[in-house]
Amino acid sequence: MLLAAGLLWLAWQALFTQRRFSAVVNFMAFYLLMALVWVRLDAPDIALAEAAIGAGVTGALLLTALGRLPAGTSVGADPRRWQRPLQHLAMAGAGMGVIWLAWSAYHLPRPGLAGEVTATLDATGVSHAVTAVLLNLRAFDTLLEIVIMLAAVVLVWSLGPPLGPPLRAFAPATALPGLPALSHLLHPFFVLVPVYLLWRGTHAPGGAFPAGAVMGAGGVLLLLTEARPWEYLRHHRLLLHVLLAAGMALFLVVALGGMLLTGTFFAFPLFLAPTLIMAVEIATALSIALMLMAFYLYGEPGQ
Structure with missing residues (x-):
């Protein structure tokens, strides 16, 4: 109850x-508290992703955007008459959406699909x-x-040229000398x-998404404190493009390969499943980490 009340506040x-x-x-703070909620629900992998993406990467994006706004700008607390x-x-729409989601969740089958998933677990290649x-x-x-x-990375990069090395543009290391040491x-x-x-x-909670989120948060912290990663990405654009698409590309290769071997898209022999799933997870985690860093860069390096 306290966590729920804290989230609303x-x-x-x-x-x-x-x-x-x-x-x-x-x-x-909302996302840090949300991470505690996920821990309370026995989902530590989602909690890590929530903290890394919500409080870490998105928080850094918002703070950097705030630092680049002109000084003395106001929030504009009082909306205009036509805006009210x-x-x-x-x-009202958000409230109706919450009520609809609660109603749908209440009518979900119990205990859900856990039994069906457990029954087919031996045929999936993981435990x-x-x-x-x-x-x-x-x-x-x-x-x-x-x-x-x-697609979101491509959209963000299409908005305009990059802002330059984040260290030079925002200079957080100048304002916070301890940040490089912390990094x-x-x-x-x-x-x-x-x-x-x-x-x-x-075999337990974890996988590509929380791994990529934590790695991406570390990458954003590195971009905040040093200009070397920016220069490396700027001079190795082709490698950056390949790694950004590596997760999606390997996913499609595995899916098409499974169709050739078994006749079904996304189906593969059981003896290959553990190796293929681990390879897809590694490529996906690396792609997710680089995507989070790419959002922070704003534009494509080297343009």
């Missing part, structure tokens, strides 16, 4: 506070139900998520934790 503060910096801080009905309509669902039973969903993320201290964890999550995903 932080969401309200993030939406309606008069100060932009306070809104961003409340937004980041639109606000009320949006809030954990979540990984089996994401990369075997419902692999189409996961593939489309990767496609949407890659160097945490970097081994941003490498070791994703490797552990990838290994753990075959």
Whole structure:
């Protein structure tokens, strides 16, 4: 109850506070508290992704955007008269959406599809139900998520030229001298934790998405503190493009290869399943990490 009340309060503060910096801080705190909710629901893999993407990467994006706004700009707390009905309509629509979702969740079958997933687990090539669902039973969903993320990167890059090295544009290391030291201290964890999550995903909560989220958060922290990664990406654009598409490309290769071997799209022999799933997870995690960094770069390096 306390977690639920805290989430509602932080969401309200993030939406309606008069100060932009306070809104961003409340937004980041909301996602940190949401991570605790996922831990409470025995989903530590989702909690890591929530904290890394919501509080980490998105928080860095919002703080950097806030730092680039002209000084003295106001939030514009009082909406114009024609805007008020639109606000009320949006809030009513959101409320109806919440009620509809709650009603749908209440009428879901109990205990859900856990029995069906457990019954087919031996034929998936992995020993954990979540990984089996994401990369075997419902692999189409996961593939489309990767496609949407890659399309979002292309859209962001198409908005304009890159802003230049983040260190030079925002200079957080000048304002916070301890940030580079913190980055160097945490970097081994941003490498070791994703490797552990990838290994753990075959038999316990983990896998490509939390691994990629943690790795991407480390990459954004590196971009905030040093200009060398920017220069490397700028001089190796082809490698960056290949790695960004690696997850989606390997997904499609596995799916088409399975069709050639078994006659069914996304189906592959059981003896190859563990190796193929691990290869897809590694490529997907790396692609997700680079996509999160690419969102922060704003434009394509080297243009």
